[in-house]
Amino acid sequence: MTQRRQLRPGSIAPGVDVVTTVPMAIDDVGVRRGTGTILAAAHVSGAALLLLAINPRLTTQDVTDVLRRSADDLGLVGPDTIYGAGRINVRRAVEQTPHRLTVSPTDALVFEWSEQDGAYRQPFQSLSNNNSGPRTWTTHAMSPWIAVTPPVSADPGGTTPSIASLSVAPPAAGECGTRAGMVRAESTMPNRAGGPQDIVVRAYLPPCPPRPYSVFLPRILVAPPEPVLMQAPARGYTAYPPPATSQ
Numbered sequence: 632m633t634q635r636r637q638l639r640p641g642s643i644a645p646g647v648d649v650v651t652t653v654p655m656a657i658d659d660v661g662v663r664r665g666t667g668t669i670l671a672a673a674h675v676s677g678a679a680l681l682l683l684a685i686n687p688r689l690t691t692q693d694v695t696d697v698l699r700r701s702a703d704d705l706g707l708v709g710p711d712t713i714y715g716a717g718r719i720n721v722r723r724a725v726e727q728t729p730h731r732l733t734v735s736p737t738d739a740l741v742f743e744w745s746e747q748d749g750a751y752r753q754p755f756q757s758l759s760n761n762n763s764g765p766r767t768w769t770t771h772a773m774s775p776w777i778a779v780t781p782p783v784s785a786d787p788g789g790t791t792p793s794i795a796s797l798s799v800a801p802p803a804a805g806e807c808g809t810r811a812g813m814v815r816a817e818s819t820m821p822n823r824a825g826g827p828q829d830i831v832v833r834a835y836l837p838p839c840p841p842r843p844y845s846v847f848l849p850r851i852l853v854a855p856p857e858p859v860l861m862q863a864p865a866r867g868y869t870a871y872p873p874p875a876t877s878q
Contacts (some may be wrong), residue, residue, distance in 0.1 A: 639712065640715040642698055642699050642702050642714075642715045642716045642717060642718070642719050643671065643705075643715055643718050644671040644672070644678075645718075646668055646671030646674070647666045649665055649666070649670040650664055651664070651665050651673075653665075675719060677721075678719055681721065681724075682698075682728045684763050685730045685762070685767070685820070686728055686729055687731065687762060688731060688824075697724050699717075701724040701726075702715075702719050702720055703718045704716075704717040705718055726821060729824035730818045730822060730823050731824040732823075733760065734760050734828050736759075736830075737828075737830070739831040739833050740832045741753070741756075741834075741835070742756070742832070742834040742835065743834075744836050746837050751799065751834075754798065756798075756832075757796050758816060759793075759794050760793045762791065762792075763790075763793065764793050765790070766819065767793075767818060767819055768793070768816055768817060769782065769817055769819050770795045770815065770817075771817070772797075772812075773812060773813040773815055773829075774812025774832070776810060776812065777797060777798075777799055778799070780797075795816070802834075802837060806837075807837045808836055808838075808839050809835055809836065810833065810834040811832070812831075812832045813831055814829070815828070815829050816828045
């Protein structure tokens with residue numbers, strides 16, 4: 632039985648004269664250049680994490696395939712025993728990875744109007760994308776009374792998580808009841824996995840006053856009473872009772 636031998640190396644990454652951090656006990660500045668597979672492995676690990684951030688559903692084999700397929704071919708044309716599939720190209724690997732946008736929360740965003748304060752109890756609500764930066768997705772308000780900002784980095788010093796803020800317009804004069812609308816989050820990456828994500832937005836306005844109501848009574852026709860004919864008393868009789876007689 633012949634077993635299929637896997638090509639070694641699978642791919643290569645920068646690992647010669649790479650600037651890296653070291654303990655201050657070794658170098659006063661804490662930075663030094665180094666060479667070795669441990670440095671190359673750090674490049675590959677970082678690239679793999681980027682791909683998983685773009686699409687958390689990727690398997691280990693999926694990540695491996697994307698990194699090899701997007702690598703820069705070196706040496707002989709095609710895979711070889713020196714450079715493998717080639718040097719990893721992180722930018723190309725990211726572009727070839729299907730972006731699966733995961734925005735939370737997935738439940739409805741609720742705004743409640745306070746008549747006492749004359750404002751919503753929740754002035755703002757947020758959509759959060761914990762996996763990829765603000766340039767990988769965009770938002771659209773599907774109702775005119777909803778305002779949504781473009782995604783930005785929650786951490787000024789980083790790229791993830793990225794968030795978008797929502798607000799809703801106050802009720803118009805005499806407006807009451809409930810509004811229901813939607814916000815759409817969509818990937819901006821050239822290669823996408825799945826469609827846009829729609830999030831329901833509800834605004835609870837001042838309660839409406841009770842509506843006046845009427846009671847329907849069926850029309851009943853009542854006939855007038857028939858006249859009653861009274862017979863006159865016979866002659867010789869009186870209508871008054873006779874006086875009492877003594878014994």
